Amino acid sequence: MKEKRWMLFCAIFVFANQLVRLVEDKYFSSLESSLITFSPYIKNYDIPIGNRYSIFIIYLIFILVFHIYRGKLHDFRLETGKWLFTAGLLGNGFSMLFYGNVIDYIGLPSWGIATNLPDISLFIGGVFYSFGVS
Numbered sequence: 374m375k376e377k378r379w380m381l382f383c384a385i386f387v388f389a390n391q392l393v394r395l396v397e398d399k400y401f402s403s404l405e406s407s408l409i410t411f412s413p414y415i416k417n418y419d420i421p422i423g424n425r426y427s428i429f430i431i432y433l434i435f436i437l438v439f440h441i442y443r444g445k446l447h448d449f450r451l452e453t454g455k456w457l458f459t460a461g462l463l464g465n466g467f468s469m470l471f472y473g474n475v476i477d478y479i480g481l482p483s484w485g486i487a488t489n490l491p492d493i494s495l496f497i498g499g500v501f502y503s504f505g506v507s
Contacts, residue, residue: 382456454502457494464491
C-alpha cells in the first residue's frame with residue numbers, strides 16, 4: 374500500500390513540474406521579488422554545481438539500485454529519499470525527453486542559483502537517503 378502512495382506522489386510531482394513549465398510565463402512573472410524569480414528562459418544543459426554533484430548523484434543512483442535489489446528499504450528516511458530522488462529523476466527525465474533540455478525556472482539571485490522542482494527533489498531525496506544509509 375505504501376508503494377502505491379509513493380508512486381502516486383511521483384506521478385503528481387512529475388505532473389506538477391510539467392504544468393509549471395507550461396504556465397510559468399503567464400502566471401509566475403507577477404510573483405518575482407528580489408529573493409526569488411521565476412523565469413522560463415534559464416536553460417541548463419549541465420549541472421551548475423560542478424562535477425562533485427554529478428558524482429554524488431551517480432553514487433546515490435548506485436546505492437539506491439543496490440538497496441532496491443536487496444529489498445532493504447524499510448527505514449522512513451530511506452523510503453522518503455528513494456521516492457523524492459525518483460521523482461526528481463523522472464521530472465528532469467521527462468523534461469529532457471519532451472523538450473530536449475532542462476529549464477531551471479526558479480532563480481535565487483542573491484545566491485546565484487538557478488534550479489527547478491526536480492533538482493530540489495533530487496537534493497532533498499539525496500540528503501534523506503544519505504542520512505538513512507549512515
